[in-house]
């Protein structure tokens with residue numbers, strides 16, 4: 126795990142410099158000009174080296190439904206999603222491989238998989254996802270998606286008396302599954318982390334949140350959740366708690382420096398202050414928020430309030446891809462229309478910092494990864510600046526963020542191990558993955574969701590449509 130990258134372009138304060146980078150025992154040991162070569166010598170000429178990004182929120186098995194779900198808002202979209210969710214671990218394995226590959230080839234070295242569990246096969250589902258990520262070599266947080274209320278409970282009831290069927294598994298049984306998962310799979314030294322991830326206030330009781338807080342404290346694990354993704358959830362929080370969802374999560378103690386929250390579209394100014402005070406991280410999923418009509422998260426406000434922000438692709442059926450560079454681009458320039466003062470806008474350098482350091486911080490790993498700093502683990506991505514989409518030569522980071530980079534990732538290292546070389550993933554055969562994805566699927570355009578039919582009239586009424 127020793128190597129030396131020679132003559133590679135690095136970003137420094139508003140400029141670039143060509144240097145050598147020495148990696149020793151998986152860590153960044155030296156950055157300077159004319160360093161002695163230790164281990165393998167790697168030619169970095171005309172290449173840009175950046176810290177790896179974090180794909181800070183996704184759901185890998187949604188890959189099986191990318192491009193097909195109807196144009197629905199989240200609540201109906203979820204109903205369709207779950208009616209057709211894959212129920213075999215073979216597919217979960219393949220979509221985790223696919224998610225890892227697409228993340229790596231768009232600049233990511235870490236993925237947070239808010240993993241949908243197959244009922245009755247929960248531990249097996251986690252096991253195959255872990256296997257896939259270890260096989261590829263990407264750093265992975267497995268955040269099993271848990272809830273203890275049935276899907277209908279996620280829609281506000283309004284004036285009507287609505288009762289929901291019980292969720293099929295008890296809160297206690299779910300927490301037991303989580304403890305078993307932690308025991309079996311949480312191995313930071315191998316790059317696999319388990320996180321506690323109740324899906325959100327819309328489908329989880331306080332008992333489930335509290336149980337997750339206890340497990341996260343007991344094992345020092347990260348906490349994750351969806352938060353205030355839609356207007357319906359904002360309404361629901363008032364119905365359930367008589368206050369905002371952020372105020373409630375703060376009251377029960379869910380928010381802290383190890384907590385990352387996906388979406389955060391509908392927050393009040395007071396909510397934003399709470400996130401800043403508790404040092405919680407917002408995971409920005411701009412493409413999903415657009416696709417589902419959820420809204421534009423007030424990211425400029427978060428940044429001004431000192432809230433840490435990172436980027437996520439969100440699951441591939443609300444995106445409908447896993448291209449981290451695309452999420453970073455849209456998630457950066459989207460906000461220019463929300464604030465006339467261009468001095469508040471996110472610059473390409475800000476975007477890179479949010480995607481790398483911001484991502485690491487949200488996972489409580491800022492001391493270990495997220496920047497090219499001596500002593501940090503070598504989670505690195507090297508971009509080929511001679512790629513057609515990065516030419517002609519202008520500002521490499523400007524073009525990487527604002528352009529439409531295609532096939533630009535030359536090499537990727539995670540924990541000092543090279544897992545992409547010459548643009549090719551090393552540890553799996555991507556050609557074989559391509560064939561398997563083809564064989565396990567078919568073209569289709571006509572399918573009807575039973576649950577959408579059940580929910581739609583009530584949803585339209587409650588939302589005033």
Ligand SMILES: [Zn+2]
Pocket residue numbers: 182183184239351387439440
């Ligand atoms: Zn999500």
